[in-house]
Amino acid sequence: MSSDTESSRLARATRNEYLEYWFALPAILILLALVIIPMVWSLYVSFTNLNLTIASRTTEFIGLANYADLLTSGRFWDAIINTAYYVGIGVTVQFVLGFAVALIMANYTDGWLNSLLFTVLLLPMMMAPVVAGLMWRLLFDESFGPINHLLGAMGLPEPSWLSSAQLSLDAILIADIWQWTPFMILILYTGRLAINEDLYEAARMDGASKWFTFRHVTVPQMKGVIAVALLIRAMDAFKFFDKMYLMTQGGPGTSSELGTYYNYLLGFSDFAMGRATAMSWLLLLFAVVLANIFLWVLERGEGGEQVV
Amino acid sequence: MSRIELDEVTKVFDDDVLAVDDVSLTIEDDELVVFVGPSGSGKSTTLRMIAGLEKPTDGDIRIAGERMTHVEPQNRDIAMVFQSFALYPHRSVRGNLSFPLEARDMDDDEIERRVAEAAEILGITELLDRKPSQLSGGQQQRVALGRAIVRDPQAFLMDEPLANLDAKLRTQMRAEVVSLQQELGVTMIHVTHNQEEAMTMGDRVVVMDQGEVQQIAPPKEMYQRPANRFVAEFIGSPSMNIIEGSIEDETFSAYDSGVTLGLPSGLSGVTGEVALGIRPENVELVDEPGDYTFEAKVELIELLGNVQIVHFDVGGQEFLAELHPDVEVEQGEHRHVRVAPGKGHLFDGLSSRSERIVPEGEA
Numbered sequence: 001m002s003s004d005t006e007s008s009r010l011a012r013a014t015r016n017e018y019l020e021y022w023f024a025l026p027a028i029l030i031l032l033a034l035v036i037i038p039m040v041w042s043l044y045v046s047f048t049n050l051n052l053t054i055a056s057r058t059t060e061f062i063g064l065a066n067y068a069d070l071l072t073s074g075r076f077w078d079a080i081i082n083t084a085y086y087v088g089i090g091v092t093v094q095f096v097l098g099f100a101v102a103l104i105m106a107n108y109t110d111g112w113l114n115s116l117l118f119t120v121l122l123l124p125m126m127m128a129p130v131v132a133g134l135m136w137r138l139l140f141d142e143s144f145g146p147i148n149h150l151l152g153a154m155g156l157p158e159p160s161w162l163s164s165a166q167l168s169l170d171a172i173l174i175a176d177i178w179q180w181t182p183f184m185i186l187i188l189y190t191g192r193l194a195i196n197e198d199l200y201e202a203a204r205m206d207g208a209s210k211w212f213t214f215r216h217v218t219v220p221q222m223k224g225v226i227a228v229a230l231l232i233r234a235m236d237a238f239k240f241f242d243k244m245y246l247m248t249q250g251g252p253g254t255s256s257e258l259g260t261y262y263n264y265l266l267g268f269s270d271f272a273m274g275r276a277t278a279m280s281w282l283l284l285l286f287a288v289v290l291a292n293i294f295l296w297v298l299e300r301g302e303g304g305e306q307v308v
Numbered sequence: 309m310s311r312i313e314l315d316e317v318t319k320v321f322d323d324d325v326l327a328v329d330d331v332s333l334t335i336e337d338d339e340l341v342v343f344v345g346p347s348g349s350g351k352s353t354t355l356r357m358i359a360g361l362e363k364p365t366d367g368d369i370r371i372a373g374e375r376m377t378h379v380e381p382q383n384r385d386i387a388m389v390f391q392s393f394a395l396y397p398h399r400s401v402r403g404n405l406s407f408p409l410e411a412r413d414m415d416d417d418e419i420e421r422r423v424a425e426a427a428e429i430l431g432i433t434e435l436l437d438r439k440p441s442q443l444s445g446g447q448q449q450r451v452a453l454g455r456a457i458v459r460d461p462q463a464f465l466m467d468e469p470l471a472n473l474d475a476k477l478r479t480q481m482r483a484e485v486v487s488l489q490q491e492l493g494v495t496m497i498h499v500t501h502n503q504e505e506a507m508t509m510g511d512r513v514v515v516m517d518q519g520e521v522q523q524i525a526p527p528k529e530m531y532q533r534p535a536n537r538f539v540a541e542f543i544g545s546p547s548m549n550i551i552e553g554s555i556e557d558e559t560f561s562a563y564d565s566g567v568t569l570g571l572p573s574g575l576s577g578v579t580g581e582v583a584l585g586i587r588p589e590n591v592e593l594v595d596e597p598g599d600y601t602f603e604a605k606v607e608l609i610e611l612l613g614n615v616q617i618v619h620f621d622v623g624g625q626e627f628l629a630e631l632h633p634d635v636e637v638e639q640g641e642h643r644h645v646r647v648a649p650g651k652g653h654l655f656d657g658l659s660s661r662s663e664r665i666v667p668e669g670e671a
Contacts, residue, residue: 206455
């Protein structure tokens, strides 16, 4: 009897057309509380003059003033230009180096040599960025760093890497290229291995040179993988923070200050929350626009095939 | 003039596997030769050495009289069709056909003209703008063939190109490939593991096993006068029946089944251990025992419509007979099987390499 009522209750419950939403509700609530409400709130804050250090002041709605101030500020644009330089040069170098090494590993080395290369190449990636940052700060140190020691021993000039406005950003770039090129190698190597070897044999039979095969078989076949690798690295580089914070703190002056760091200073040093949230939204906008331009350019390539 | 010559070609892979063992053969201009053999027989490796995709460990390959042994495949002027078709997935049919021409820096008008011509020959003109993934197996096959013919190469190499097609399409493409070869008048080497494909397509058939050439002959000769026991069993479907035994005083006695048969006059001098091969279609059922007959029990009957395949049990050994469907046979009954005189094949030993004993009077 009781089992009968239970099963009929279950039957009624499963007939409930909103049942699936009840199951999703906990996840939706968590998302709302941790992501969506804070985002909407931050958007609101970006239109106010909220500053946590001025307790007495009543927070006022000031419209687009935060955005206007940022977009007309030299420091903001310097930070954006530094970020663009850092993302553009860094990801390009990582990609070119990574692609070259991946192709060499796929075509010219194999067996134990590849295993060894993998182990060695993956080490930088396994290191915590903070540790890598500290390590490179020591390596670049002007008085007792091994890099300048070696340069000096070879009779070359010993630049002041981290305290020169010309070199500080490049020093950070070198550290980041060192750490993340292996990621490119790994992704592009697996992407290359996923291509059917028959295509390469067919290309050889078709009389294609190595360069022709690279352009007309390898690159188009790897378009999807290349897009994903570039996108992941570009997004990651865009929000880069750790090594710069450890190596230069944006210095000397603001010469190596990136968008993320300036944003951090606005929020957690100046506590100018209105200004900081406005900058966060601008950075997000840049990232979204860049990513879409990037995908659009890739999709226009040979054959116009969907890549992602 | 695109004769292909292999001179004592041997291929040993890195892991010491002997894939091709001392193969010498000549493929004449405009000839269609089929390499056939079980998997691992070295037929594909031989083809790939002719293509240049593998380097011979030893020996020489000449194409049109020129020594090509160490020439890269891109410089051999030979086209190849792969089992997987190996179409470039990111390129349209047009892009696939033009690939070898673009690779040679041909001018656009000429590429356009050749692609149109090849598409016309293969009936794929309306597919030119499609991607390979949008084509059926048969259409992909045609594109693969088209990519080979646009170049007008010295020779075509076909590595099991029909193996991925369904049975009906395979029969159809088989005929199309043959007529294409005749139309274009090119040298073609076709590799297959399917003996029926070999028999129907080849001007000549090369049977390979364990890296060695077993026999090179036109299909009919291959069937009627197999050089050794391996070829005899490999060519023909259902396979030739083999009874192992020995000959004394012009009488063959089987080891296992107790079958004894007298020898026809042409083979009167033979003695010793032999394998006797009898094709299923070369037997009939008779009412009384007599010359060339033995008794056998009917185990199973397979009616195929135009023929029936009767499985006999001869002293524990299976013996197949291909009979007219009107012949009355009952499962379980004992019958007298008569071998057509002069249709048996004797091989001088029991191994698969045992050579066929040529009867007197046979050329």
